[in-house]
Amino acid sequence: MQNEYDLHCLVADYLNLVLPPQAFWHHSPLEGKHKVQYRKKQKRLGAKKGFPDILIIWQGRAIFIELKTQKGRLSEAQKECHEKLTLSGALVITCRSLEEVQQFVEMTIYE
Numbered sequence: 001m002q003n004e005y006d007l008h009c010l011v012a013d014y015l016n017l018v019l020p021p022q023a024f025w026h027h028s029p030l031e032g033k034h035k036v037q038y039r040k041k042q043k044r045l046g047a048k049k050g051f052p053d054i055l056i057i058w059q060g061r062a063i064f065i066e067l068k069t070q071k072g073r074l075s076e077a078q079k080e081c082h083e084k085l086t087l088s089g090a091l092v093i094t095c096r097s098l099e100e101v102q103q104f105v106e107m108t109i110y111e
Contacts, residue, residue: 002097007067008053010098015054018105024057050081052092058109062090065104070096 008027015025028051052064064085066078074082074094082092091108095101 001071002069004067004069004072007069007096007098011054011065011067011095011101014098014101015056015105019056019058019109022058023109026055027053028055048081050075050077050079052078052082052085056109063108064090064092065101066092066094067101068094068096072096 012027019025028047052066054065054067056063056065062085064082066074066082068074082094085092093104095104
């Protein structure tokens, strides 16, 4: 079974290859184990719990992708953050494979 890090690397390579030059994408590195001081600093600077893994800006639209393994589940913080993003007009999706990301990008970027 593929872990989330490996999936993320595949997706990063894919996005670098297929997104048009006018698109911008970014990963916010909020995962992993860090010291309490680091977490407090990030929170103070505006980091939000549950923020999706990938942000794509395309034609003035914010598009978010949360990556999960086949058995991975969204945390309560992720569910709440994704709901707030959706209410703000952003598009948010959870993908569990490179194929799901590919289908999503084809539908949203290359419709």
